[in-house]
Amino acid sequence: MVQYAPGMRVLIRDEEWLIKKVDFNSYGNKVLNVVGISSLVKDKEAIFLDDLETITAMKPEDTKLIADQSPFFAQSRLYIESLWRQLTPTDDKLHIGHRAAMNLVPYQLDPALIALERPRQRILIADSVGLGKTLEAGILISELIARGRGRRILVVTVKSMMTQFQKELWNRFSIPLVRLDSAVIQKIRAHIPTNHNPFHHYDKTIVSVDTLKRDSEYRNYLENATWDIIVIDEAHNVAERGKMRAQRSRLAGLLSERSDSLIMLSATPHDGKAESFASLMNMLDPTAIANPSNYTKNDIKGLCIRRFKKDIQEQVGGAFRERTIAVEPCKASAAEETAFENFVHMKLKSTHGMGGSDQLFKTILEKSLFSSPAACIKSIEERIKKLRKDPSNDELHDIQQLENLEHDLQRIVRGDFSRYRRLIELLRDPVYAWNPKNTKDRVVVFTERIESMRFLLQHLAEDLHIPANAVQELYGGMSDVEQQRIVEDFGRDESTIRILVASDVASEGINLHYLCHRLIHFDIPWSLMVFQQRNGRIDRYGQSEIPDIRYLMTVSSNEKIHGDMRILEILIFKEEQAVKNIGDPAALMKVYDIAEEEAKTAQAIQSGMDAEVFDKQYSVEDAEFDPLALLLAGMEAPRKQSTITETVDDQTIFSDLDYIGTALRWFTQKERTRVESLQSVPGLEIELTHDLLRRMEKRIPREAMPNNNFLRVSTDKEFCMKEMQRSLQVSMSDQAWPKTQYLWPLHPLFEWANDKAGTLYGRQEAPVLGLTSGIRSKETIFIVSGLIPNRKGNPMVHEWFGLRFNEGQFSDVMDMREVLTLSEIDKQQLPNTNRLTENDCQVLAALLPTVVKEANKLMRIYWQVFKKRTDPKLNEELDKLSGLQKEHYEQISLFETERKRSRESRRVDDIFDRFVQWVKDTLELDKSAFIQVIAVLTGVSK
Numbered sequence: 028m029v030q031y032a033p034g035m036r037v038l039i040r041d042e043e044w045l046i047k048k049v050d051f052n053s054y055g056n057k058v059l060n061v062v063g064i065s066s067l068v069k070d071k072e073a074i075f076l077d078d079l080e081t082i083t084a085m086k087p088e089d090t091k092l093i094a095d096q097s098p099f100f101a102q103s104r105l106y107i108e109s110l111w112r113q114l115t116p117t118d119d120k121l122h123i124g125h126r127a128a129m130n131l132v133p134y135q136l137d138p139a140l141i142a143l144e145r146p147r148q149r150i151l152i153a154d155s156v157g158l159g160k161t162l163e164a165g166i167l168i169s170e171l172i173a174r175g176r177g178r179r180i181l182v183v184t185v186k187s188m189m190t191q192f193q194k195e196l197w198n199r200f201s202i203p204l205v206r207l208d209s210a211v212i213q214k215i216r217a218h219i220p221t222n223h224n225p226f227h228h229y230d231k232t233i234v235s236v237d238t239l240k241r242d243s244e245y246r247n248y249l250e251n252a253t254w255d256i257i258v259i260d261e262a263h264n265v266a267e268r269g270k271m272r273a274q275r276s277r278l279a280g281l282l283s284e285r286s287d288s289l290i291m292l293s294a295t296p297h298d299g300k301a302e303s304f305a306s307l308m309n310m311l312d313p314t315a316i317a318n319p320s321n322y323t324k325n326d327i328k329g330l331c332i333r334r335f336k337k338d339i340q341e342q343v344g345g346a347f348r349e350r351t352i353a354v355e356p357c358k359a360s361a362a363e364e365t366a367f368e369n370f371v372h373m374k375l376k377s378t379h380g381m382g383g384s385d386q387l388f389k390t391i392l393e394k395s396l397f398s399s400p401a402a403c404i405k406s407i408e409e410r411i412k413k414l415r416k417d418p419s420n421d422e423l424h425d426i427q428q429l430e431n432l433e434h435d436l437q438r439i440v441r442g443d444f445s446r447y448r449r450l451i452e453l454l455r456d457p458v459y460a461w462n463p464k465n466t467k468d469r470v471v472v473f474t475e476r477i478e479s480m481r482f483l484l485q486h487l488a489e490d491l492h493i494p495a496n497a498v499q500e501l502y503g504g505m506s507d508v509e510q511q512r513i514v515e516d517f518g519r520d521e522s523t524i525r526i527l528v529a530s531d532v533a534s535e536g537i538n539l540h541y542l543c544h545r546l547i548h549f550d551i552p553w554s555l556m557v558f559q560q561r562n563g564r565i566d567r568y569g570q571s572e573i574p575d576i577r578y579l580m581t582v583s584s585n586e587k588i589h590g591d592m593r594i595l596e597i598l599i600f601k602e603e604q605a606v607k608n609i610g611d612p613a614a615l616m617k618v619y620d621i622a623e624e625e626a627k628t629a630q631a632i633q634s635g636m637d638a639e640v641f642d643k644q645y646s647v648e649d650a651e652f653d654p655l656a657l658l659l660a661g662m663e664a665p666r667k668q669s670t671i672t673e674t675v676d677d678q679t680i681f682s683d684l685d686y687i688g689t690a691l692r693w694f695t696q697k698e699r700t701r702v703e704s705l706q707s708v709p710g711l712e713i714e715l716t717h718d719l720l721r722r723m724e725k726r727i728p729r730e731a732m733p734n735n736n737f738l739r740v741s742t743d744k745e746f747c748m749k750e751m752q753r754s755l756q757v758s759m760s761d762q763a764w765p766k767t768q769y770l771w772p773l774h775p776l777f778e779w780a781n782d783k784a785g786t787l788y789g790r791q792e793a794p795v796l797g798l799t800s801g802i803r804s805k806e807t808i809f810i811v812s813g814l815i816p817n818r819k820g821n822p823m824v825h826e827w828f829g830l831r832f833n834e835g836q837f838s839d840v841m842d843m844r845e846v847l848t849l850s851e852i853d854k855q856q857l858p859n860t861n862r863l864t865e866n867d868c869q870v871l872a873a874l875l876p877t878v879v880k881e882a883n884k885l886m887r888i889y890w891q892v893f894k895k896r897t898d899p900k901l902n903e904e905l906d907k908l909s910g911l912q913k914e915h916y917e918q919i920s921l922f923e924t925e926r927k928r929s930r931e932s933r934r935v936d937d938i939f940d941r942f943v944q945w946v947k948d949t950l951e952l953d954k955s956a957f958i959q960v961i962a963v964l965t966g967v968s969k
Contacts, residue, residue, distance in 0.1 A: 029084050030953045031059055031077070032816040033115065033175055036791065038083040039075055042068045043790045048175060049820020052076065057820065060178075064786050085791045087879045087958040092872045094863035095794040099856060102787050103794030104680055105690060107810065107852075107962050109784035111679045111843075112686075112777065114812070115175055115822040119143040121674045123173045124166030128199040128747050128769040132568075134339040135159055138332050139167040140673055145329050146904060146949050148176075148288040149311040151262060153296040153333040155610060156559055157347075157567025160292045161192060164258055165200040169773060171288055172202070175821065176255050179230045180204070183282065184260035186235035186507030187537050190515055192260065193233050193728065198751045198765055201773040203728045207234040208507045226252040235507055236264065240274050246281075254286040262291035267306035268298065276306065283310040294563070295556055295613065296333070298620035313938050317914035335610025343568075350566045350574035352603055354596060355453060357445040359583040366435040367585045370396060373428050376421035377414060390633045393591065395476060397581070398550040400436040400444065402476035407433045441486055446549065446579040450483075451490050453547070453577065461545060463493045463525045469517065469543040471527045473561045474550050477502055483528045483549065496523045502530040518542055519763055531557060539564040541752070544572035549579055551595040554624035555612035558602040593638035594631055601645055608647050615645040678844065680853045683770055683777075684709055684742045690780035695719060710741030710770065719779065726775030731764045740770035795871060795963040797863040801850045802966035807832045807871060808846055809878045810961040813886040815893070818948035824889045827961070830881050832874060837881055850964050862967040871963055879958055886956035893952065901950040905943065912939045 031037070035046045037059070044061035052058050057077040063069050075082070095103040116122040124139055125131055142148040148171060152160045171177040182204060184192050189206050196202040207215070207225070215225050226232060226248050236259075239245050259265060265279035283289055289311055297304035305319035311330045316322045336347060359367065375389065388410065395402040407429045414422040414429075441447055453459050454470070462468055474480050480500055488495045501513050516522040518541035527539065531552075546565050552558050566574040578599050583589050605612035613619045616627055631641050681689065688711055691702045701714040715723055715736040724732065733739070741747055747769040754765045768774065788794055802808065808829045815824040829841035847853050915935045922928045 029077075029082070030816055030955055030957065031057060031082075031084070031820055032814050032957045033113075033820070033822055035814075035957055035959075036064065036085050037061070038085075038790075039080050044068070044073070044075075045785065047072075048178060049816065051819060054078075062782060065790070069786070084957075087882075087960050088875050089791055090872070090875060090960045091789075091792045092795050092868040092963055093788060093792050094861075094865070094868055095796055095859065096861050098859060100794075100796050100852065100859050101689065101693065103796055103962055104852060104857075105686075105693060105784040106787040106794060108680045108686055109781040109787075110812065110959075110961055111827065112772065112781055113785075114677070114827060115814075115825045116170075116173055116675070116677075117823055117825050118675075121166070121170060122677055123772060124169040125674045126676075126744075126771055127162075127165060127169060128744050128751070128771075129162055130748070132159075132339070132342050134334060134342050135163050136166060136673065137334075138163045139170050141329055141332055142167055142290075143170060146900075146946055147312075148256075148290075149330065150289075151291040151293065151296060151307055151311060151331040153293055153331055155333075155335040156294040156563025157570075158334065158336065158339065159568040160294070161195045161260075162199065162568075164290050164292060165196055165202065167290060168196070168202060168256055168258070169200050171256055172773060176288065177202075179254040180232075180256045180258070181226070181254045181282070181286070182233040182258040182260065183236050183239065183279075184233065184258075185264070186237055187501075187510040187514060188260060189233055189235055189507060190511040191538055193730075194764070197728050197731055198747075198754075198769070201769065201771065201775070202231065203726060203731075203775070204231050204233040205229040205728070206730075207232050207238065208511070209238070210508050212238065224248045224252055226254075236261075236275055236278065238507075239278055246278070249278075249281060249285065252285065256288040256290065257282050257286040258290045258292070260292045262293040262307060263295050263297070265307075265310075266296075266298070266303045268303060279310055283313075294559070295619070296331070298618065298623070300619075314908060314911045314915075314942055317911065317918045335606075337607065337610050347566075347568065348570055348573045350562070350576055352576045352578070352599070354578045354580050354599060355449055356582045357449040357579055359445050359581055359585075359588075360439070360443040360448075362435075362439045362443040363445055363581070364583060364585060366396075366400070366432065366439060367583055367588045369432050369435050371585060371587045373432060375425045375428060377419070377425045387633070390629045393632065394553065394629070397592070397595070398474060398476040399447075399479035399482055400439045401478040401482045404433055404436050405476075405478045407436075441482075441490075446581055447483075447486070449579055450547065450549065451487075454491060463491065463497060466520045466522075467542045468545070469525055469527070470545045470547060471517075471529060471539050471543055471564060472547045472549050473529055473531065475531060475552065475557075476550070477504075477530060479549060480528050480530055487526060487528070493525060494523060497525040498528060499524045499526075500528050514539070515763055531561070537564065538567070538569075540567055540570045540574075544570060545575045545577075547577045547579065551578060551580065551599065553595070553598070553628040554621045555598060555602050555605070555615060556619075556621050556624055558598070559606075559612050562602075587635075590635070590638055591632045594628065594636070594641050597638060597642050598628065601642075601647075604647050615647070678847070680847070682742075683772065684711070685855070687711065687740070687770065687776050687780055690784055691719075694780075694783045705739065705741060705767075708741050708743040708746045708767075710739065710743065710746075710767065713738045713740070713776075722779045723775060726778065727768075728764075731768070733766070739767040740774065740776065741767050742770045744769065793960045793962055795863055795868055795965060796850075796852065797860065797867075797967040798850060798852075798964055799858060799860055799862075799967060799969045802964055804966045804968055805834045807874070807963060807965040808841065808850065809874070809963050810843075810846065811878065811882045812959045812961055813882055813889065814957045814959075815886060815890055815952050815955075816957075817950065817952055821949075823950075823952055824886070824893050824956075826886070826889055828882075828885065829964075830878055832877075835870075835874065837877055840881075840885060846964070852964065860967065860969065863965070867965070871965060875960065878960065882958045883956060886958070887954070890952060890954060890956070897950050901946065904946050904950070908939060908943055908946070915939075 031046055031049050033046055033048060037044055037046060043065040045064050046059055046061050048060040050058040059075045061073050063071040121136060121139060125136060138150055138152045142150045152163050154160050168177060182192060189208055193204045193206050196204055219225060219228055259279055265275045267276050291307060302319040305316045308315050308327050308330055316326050392406050395406040411426050411429055414426050454461055461470060472483060480502060484498055484500050488498045499513055514537050517524050517527050517539060543565055562576055580596055581592055601615055602612045605615055616624050618624055691713060698717050700716050703712050705712060715738055720736060747767060750765040750767045754763050808831050810829055813826050814822050817823045827843050829846040831838040831841055919928050919931045922931060
């Protein structure tokens with residue numbers, strides 16, 4: 028049976044095609060993803076099934092050798108370069124991700140290195156807030172794309188993160204995602220036929236989890252699509268909670284089966300319950316954990332990596348600025364003290380809807396009281412509305428009590444609202460030194476309650492004497508388009524926004540640090556995890572200023588209020604201690620869930636717990652003894668050794684810039700396309716015309732396409748990163764995308780150049796270069812590519828080498844560095860004397876059977892080396908699966924009914940059968956190799 032592999036040229040329907048990817052359909056037949064080479068189908072992409080088509084693979088012995096007569100061998104050098112750049116990495120080192128447009132820190136390479144060591148790249152990146160999980164995911168995605176396993180990508184995130192994630196992957200990694208927000212979805216439905224799947228229409232997409240959750244139509248699309256890579260951001264939202272599986276969890280379970288590679292991201296990956304975390308691990312590898320209630324670090328080895336700021340401090344140096352925190356005391360006004368006194372002595376009788384406890388509602392009411400009078404009034408109104416539906420004497424009593432409190436709260440005008448008054452004073456304070464005229468100095472104010480947010484929005488601009496549009500809100504009720512616009516504008520230099528008043532929807536994932544290093548907690552969270560999430564918006568990788576975090580704390584003479592506020596103050600310092608000493612503040616309360624942490628704080632307040640007792644109850648010294656926290660804290664600690672040996676900078680003939688420049692000038696000369704060098708940095712300005720314009724429109728995000736069809740690219744990483752920052756500060760009338768794009772091997776220009784240059788020689792042709800230096804007369808080097816795929820058609824052994832002949836006799840094998848050193852074909856000005864004749868080419872062609880024979884012998888050695896390296900891995904993996912299957916059977920035997928045992932046995936058998944087959948298909952190779960003669964270098968007299 029023919030082993031098809033990427034890079035092969037085949038004849039189908041009397042046209043020549045280049046295989047780009049090999050898949051299998053549900054019937055086990057090979058599916059060839061190809062691009063046209065011959066004139067009739069040139070550049071057209073198609074899919075063929077090998078059981079339905081007559082497919083003829085080219086025989087390397089029949090290669091026709093053509094003397095290159097172009098000046099300086101430009102034609103053959105471009106052709107060789109195009110094929111060489113498609114050489115697939117087959118080891119577990121990093122070949123490209125470390126070159127992305129980012130200030131790389133070694134710890135960020137670890138997730139990719141860990142994932143590449145495994146047969147399937149499925150990992151939870153659970154680093155703490157602000158360490159750069161998106162960048163770590165981008166590095167791994169880049170490596171998978173370089174290996175031909177990233178053509179189709181789906182990213183699922185929260186709606187406020189869509190634009191940010193899309194920009195990060197494009198600006199830093201040249202990974203173009205189509206953003207399927209609500210506005211785009213409407214356009215898609217208008218332009219794509221109703222029976223078409225939009226996930227087939229676009230190869231690389233980003234969509235919000237809420238869109239997928241709400242839209243049953245899109246769920247159907249998901250069930251009928253597959254991807255090479257799926258990324259689930261804020262993955263803690265999709266974990267199973269208790270016995271009931273939420274819609275998000277079921278959705279993630281579906282997605283986990285639709286892709287070989289799965290990358291999950293979460294700074295808060297578990298809720299302290301082993302079963303919840305196990306649900307994420309089982310999405311990554313359904314064979315890993317037999318008993319979700321009892322598993323060890325070894326069961327999830329390689330599936331999760333978790334680091335905190337303290338773990339990587341040695342590596343980052345000054346990359347993280349040491350934050351400052353301060354508690355701003357706010358002496359309660361007389362009006363506030365009256366309301367506090369009324370609240371403390373208020374006796375409620377009705378327990379209607381409160382689980383039999385009036386104290387429970389009082390605690391809920393106190394939480395809103397500590398946010399703002401407006402928030403507390405809202406809580407009172409909602410409670411009164413419920414009590415009035417069927418009032419008894421108890422209900423009527425409570426209504427009166429609540430109305431009295433409401434009356435006191437309404438008398439707290441904004442001048443009597445101590446925390447608001449202190450907020451205004453702080454923002455005006457010359458020591459705090461905030462200047463609303465400084466476009467690079469912005470403030471984010473967090474509050475839990477929407478009513479508090481709206482109070483601030485209503486009054487801040489007036490009392491600070493700044494324009495009304497200088498204060499903006501951000502909350503969960505906004506549409507995805509609105510949320511993304513506000514977040515983007517907050518980071519843009521010429522935006523009018525100076526203060527962002529945000530509910531806790533903004534505490535999850537989004538970057539607010541570009542022009543902001545000041546964060547004010549208008550109300551104090553009752554959960555340490557909320558502290559961590561809020562503060563992480565500005566205290567994160569890439570922050571150039573010292574993060575300044577302030578907590579507004581009411582100081583009351585009322586003993587009860589004072590004691591309760593003291594508990595909240597303790598939480599502030601607990602969070603700070605945890606960040607510095609153990610990394611994870613959630614380890615203190617040991618419940619790993621925001622709602623449950625709030626419940627613990629509420630219980631302490633409700634029971635009247637002494638603040639010092641509360642303080643001792645959650646000590647840093649005891650935090651490390653939580654079993655699941657200990658399990659995660661030790662997962663894949665940062666590597667101490669140098670990463671130099673773990674990265675590879677692949678060598679080819681041209682530099683990135685020279686290759687693209689040469690290809691553009693060669694292939695667009697007939698179209699008179701303008702290509703000019705940039706003046707200040709190495710790069711090009713390219714006029715997009717005809718075919719090049721059509722290709723870039725399909726490969727570059729619509730938002731990043733230049734308006735004037737002049738594309739600017741540069742290989743200067745530092746310049747491009749500054750351009751990313753500049754793009755956040757441009758006029759509001761411009762798109763906030765860099766005007767100069769990073770030129771590196773994943774940029775779509777390289778795919779265009781590779782496809783074009785790969786057709787410079789026709790069907791089964793190879794160029795011959797007659798060199799006057801380096802290679803002696805009657806000495807010949809055949810540059811050969813050898814590729815051995817696995818059963819899935821993915822390249823597992825892919826090597827380029829030179830076979831040297833002297834006077835027609837095979838001499839030795841050379842690696843490509845030796846070939847370049849000897850031949851100097853990487854020199855730009857390589858003279859072509861055009862001394863080769865057709866007869867010379869025929870003489871060389873007579874050596875092709877020997878070339879193929881020697882190439883096959885060498886590839887058998889490579890095959891043996893691969894087998895020696897992977898057979899132990901294969902056997903270890905199969906043995907591990909066998910042992911895991913027995914563990915699953917042991918758990919099944921504990922089920923109560925035979926019916927349930929039988930059903931679960933069938934499910935487990937199906938999982939393991941499919942996974943064992945997947946492992947075999949991935950790690951087992953055919954002995955035959957695909958040999959391609961790339962070019963011939965032969966010495967000629969001067």
